[in-house]
Amino acid sequence: MSENQIQAGSSVESLCKKCKTVTDHHVVAMLGDKIAKVECKVCRARHSYASPKAETKAQAAPRVRSGATGTVKDAPQAAAPKAAGPRKPTAAASRQAQAQAEQWEKLVGSCPSPLTYGMDRTFRSGDVIDHPVFGAGYVQKLMKPNTIEVMFKDAVRNLRCGKLS
Secondary structure (H helix, E strand, O other): OOOOOOOOOOEEEEEEOOOOEEEEEEEEEEEOOEEEEEEEOOOOOEEEOOOOHHHHHHHOOOEEEOOOOOOEEEOOOOOOOOOOOOOOOOHHHHHHHHHHHHHHHHHHHOOOOOEEOOOOOOOOOOOEEEEOOOEEEEEEEEEOOOEEEEEEOOOEEEEEOOOOO
């Protein structure tokens, strides 16, 4: 066997798809005399073999040949894609949020003295509670073994409570 023959377990350089750079890899699988799978020694990712020359090809700017004059020019670089910003709520989502806020106001607004929330306390469906972080909320339902579903002004949350009977 010659020294430069590559086999499973050999060490080769490959373009790591996770590290996005050329690093040392262990050969994991071969298809005939070609490298099929490798494992990066840096990040331990397993992926198909990519020649280290593939990185230089990908980084090189594409060149365009002008049809009339036959001159070669660098191709114009494409603009970088815009970063995705926060999405605007749809009309249906806005209506749903508005309806939930109105329902919360109707259920919580009429209660003169809400119960103070405590994880060891027990609550009943229909109770109005005062949570130290989320504020006033309406207990919508009890869930076994010790959880309540509470509608707050901004969201519905599940909270821990004392054992339900």
